[in-house]
Amino acid sequence: MVLIILVLLLAIILGGAGFAVHALWWIALAVLVLWLLGFAFAGGRRGGGGRWYRW
Structure with a gap:
């Protein structure tokens, strides 16, 4: 009986x-897409080195 409970646990x-x-794989995929979109949309900026983040 204890063995069955341990196997179920x-x-x-x-x-x-x-x-x-x-779920973490899907979250990581969404973050990757947002990161790539940030690079795509911030590529045309001249001031600030083309970075959309602060660091």
């Missing part, structure tokens, strides 16, 4: 981790 933990990793 492990499955829940790994399933939750898999969902979190999948």
Whole structure:
């Protein structure tokens, strides 16, 4: 009985981790697209070195 509970607990933990990793991949993809769009739209600026961020 304890073994079944441990296996189910492990499955829940790994399933939750898999969902979190999948969600993080989509967030990373959205940030990458925004970053590339920032470079595309800020490329024409002369003052400030063409950077759209401060650092």
